[in-house]
Amino acid sequence: MNDILLFSVISLSAIGVAASVILFLIAQKFKVIEDPKIDVVEEVLPAANCGGCGYPGCRNFAEALVNSANKNKSIEGFNCPVGGSEVMGKVAEILGLEVEEQEPLIAVVRCNGSRANASQKISYDGPATCAFAHNLFSGENGCPYGCLGLGDCVVVCQFDAIYMNPETALPDVNDKCVACGACVEACPRDIIELRYKGKKDRRIFVSCVNKEKGGPARKNCKVACIGCGKCVEVCTFDAITLENNLAYIDYEKCKLCRKCVSVCPTGAIHELNFPSRKPKVEKTGEGDAALKKEKVIAAKKTESTKDNQQELKS
């Protein structure tokens, strides 16, 4: 009885020891040597796994960063759009490198063919995906370049940053946008572009991608770029180029002077988040007078309501 017990204990222990030795040897043989920095870098990345950096996920991005740091002693050209310069600064600190501060980007929808600006000519009731509709026809408002309004960009956004506006039937980008570029990829018409977010969120861009000549473009949409070239003439920074009847503002050169906005005959150039323009000097006076009048009237009204209230109380 005792023999059996002893025998089984010893044999099992022997097997255990032998197996552990084998496992240890195999583990030594096939050891994966990984830079411990990768884990540290991954820790500071936002873990969004959005692919905005060009790598499949944050782990791969971290590996690429560490590899580049070890090989080239620089992490230039790498950028995490979600974390921005804050995260990239931390990464650089871990790797003992310096990083240039990059301007944050944001997705910009370059089409203003809303229901009001571009009337609906035909109705589409097929599958609600832009990719299919783009193969099928030029669009409900007839513009072969404009937004189809079926929301492929909304579907791919992981950050709740882009939504269809039911009034205009165009997508609106909000502050949650991290410029991962998923919507840019998804749009079959290349309408969405990543541009500098700009100081105080101020941006100027041509809100049209129509390459048709002026006449046909305007026929479908009131606010189309007609390629007149007035903005190119007025721009003092050579930021605007005109190609295929379409003006394009280079966001790296644009100094946000707003000259182009005022000369655009169709209103295709948009300014965002700018303070309203100062009216001309003469008009300012009138405007002030009008304002004063309004204030006086308002004051009177409040007085009268006070009187009424007092009457009511008494």
Add this chain to the structure above:
Amino acid sequence: MSILKTFKPGGVNPAENKLSANRPIEILNPPGQAFIPINQNLGAPAIPLVQKGDEVKVGQLIARGEAFISSNVHSSVSGKVLKIDNVVDPSGYKRPTIVINVEGDEWVPGIDRSSEIKKLVTLSQKEIIEKIKEMGIVGLGGAAFPSHVKLMVPDGKKAEFLLINGVECEPFLTSDHRLMLEKGEEILIGTSILMKGLGVDKAIIGIENNKPDAIDHLSGLAENYDGIKVQPLKVKYPQGGEKQLIKAIINREVPSGKLPIEVEAVVHNVGTAYAVYEAIQKNKPLIERVVTVTGRYLSKPSNFLARIGTPISDLFEKASGLPENTGKIIGGGPMMGKALISTETPVVKGTSGILLFSEEEASRVPVKNCIRCGRCIKVCPMGLEPVLLAQLSEREMYTQAELENVMDCIECGSCHYTCPSGRPLLDYIRLGKSKVGQIIRNRGKK
């Protein structure tokens, strides 16, 4: 009476609605302004030879197809070229189009416009192919594939059969039917020309059994022609598909991703046979075609012989006007046709019919969930699994879709037609096809 031949597997039987079957072909006058797209065929667009202000005559070459798979375009009217502009064509997009202001009806000399039938074929095989290319003949069944390319048998292959497609399996359309009844002799001569061009001695004209008059008429005439036989077929959609017709008539299956020449057969449409007859015997380029204008609530469904480039609004006018409650205008038949986005869309070489749907007919049924009944798989004439392909395309799993042979889909629409849940299967498969096609092309570039 033996059992009628047909293809396997799959197929559906939609209501035929051949409303205009008894209407003789009416010849339509040239339009006031003709819009002739330079890309009317599958393959590369032709290169325009005329400029703004040029005078052109009927039958004059106005755009030359330079690429291997490309086709010449001839003026269908006489007059002055107004401009070369982008005009909406049946693709739903604006494409380069030659716009001609019509003045009179002056033809290029050398075109025989008489109705006299010329039987004797004098040209050699090579000359026939050259002439078909010169005259801009494309497949008139709908896909508009340049016909001369089909006649050039690649080295190492040989053709045994010429199949002539008189099936017209699309509901509503009757243009081929009328052509067979009215131009039977010409079609048979065209067939013998195609036989000579291809170097075969056997031709079979496949006609569905719902056109007994056409079968009788052509069978009677075919007795005078060596090697041409008429084969009645059981009515089943999509029998007019190239691969389905080969399967039905000679019971051979075209391998996946291959052309019919692989099974030693070449298929041409009856309309093409007629166009070939006119090109070879009458020296007339492809400048007009038979177009069915139909619809269930149209008071006068008709068949017109219309010039290429005629805006479809002209056809409605002739066919008692565009009804008020029109919901959809479809270029082609109800199964494979595509909704047109403008009434100014011109008739092109591939326009076999114009179908009008009322608002009620045009509305889609609400899409419900898939109940896994498998009907789409049962009716798919290519033996594919439409439900799977549609799902893969919808979820952007294009690599998997390619493995499931999405590219073999002939886009007949049987799956969508039969789906009890009204799912837009074909729409998604088309999306998948275009994406997979892109992937394959990119792979080729690398």
